[in-house]
Amino acid sequence: MAVLNLRPLAGGRILRGSQPFGLDAAATHGFLAEHGIQAIVDLRSELERSLVPWLVHDDGGEPAAVVQPAVELIHNPLDPNAIAGSLQAVETAEDLGDLYLGWIRLRPEWVGDALRPAARGKRTLVHCSLGKDRTGVVSAIGLLAAGGTEDDVVADYAATTANLPDVLEVMAETWRLSVPSTPAEYFSPDLMILQSPEAAMRHFLAGFAREFGDVRSFLREAGLTAVEVESLAL
Template sequence: MAVLNLRPLAGGRILRGSQPFGLDAAATSGFLAEHGIQAIVDLRSELERSLVPWLVHDGLVHDGDGEPAAVAAPAVELIHNPLDPNAIAGSLQAVETAEDLGELYLGWVRLRPEWVADSLRPVARGKRTLVHCSLGKDRTGVVSAIGLLATGGTEDEVVADYVATTANLPDVLEVMAETWRLSVPSTPAKYFSPDLMILQSPEAAMRHFLAGFSKEFGDVGGFLREAGLTAVEVEALR
């Protein structure tokens, strides 16, 4: 298989996508080399990572604080920067409308601004970076939205990128459902129904998020500086 829902942002400085479905070590190395990926920011929880791990042997794992765990520079830096939607404010089950979905995203940013900053730090340091969660839709969508704005993208470009996921969701959900059935057979099939708003990517959700973000945080550069990036790193994103 592959990393699904994959596309470049910000002139190719950022790649966004799903988790690495069905890639063995050789296929993983080939994928990373093909796309020139120098860093991977994995936004998944520990449980999610255990079901579909990255098989990166030459990479260097750290926990998103910007300080590597070893001196030698890795070929690919693998950064675990998790956000578990089930362990943070806002219930996934309570998402019934597009506005609910956008509000969920705002809750993540309010409570974990450093999570966003840590996700974009390798980009600011000049690394071609793959940012991903499981589907490559929600957590990835939030980081991608702020990353696009920080690198000079417009709100319309952010919305267009978010909505582009819609066409890819049937394939991603099918593979995701099969992955969970094999690993956790008790998982109900309804958890992966495309009728669930939490598994959709409507324009109104991202519009709601962007309007709320602008109202609460104003300039994206100021938000990222408050969240932990240096002024130099913020400028490098631009």
């Protein structure tokens, strides 16, 4: 398998995608080398990581011999079930946008930490599980910082829609194998939390502008230096 829902942002300095489905150590090395990835920012919870780990270190925590040169693996988790809002309460696109706003209200530093490797010049893969929500929030702010327009951000977010059937199928199979008790409806494409409508991102961006104003000021408050913020610009 592979990293799904994969695409470049910000002139290729950032890649966004899903978790690494079905990659052994050799395939992991090939994927990272093919895309020139120097850092991985993993936004998943500890449970999610345990189900689908990155095979870039051996059991002792040392870089695996097959992965050369070494890739920095950064765990920067946000567990949607443990922070700001209920996933089950997401019924509309606006609810989804509000969920995203809740994350960055409580954890602005989470965004800064996710973008720091790219701000320091590393070609960086940012991902969560589906590569849609947590990845979508970080990608949106990264694109704005790089000079992207609202329409650019919305188009990138909505591009996930075409990839969701494949990603959800693989994700459902992964959970069935690891947690057989997982209900099939947990991965229903009818759930708003598993969709990526343009309206959700536009609602998020409107709220972001209203609450935080300029993206560069937000990133400074989120812990990036002025130099790092400037380096994200194209």
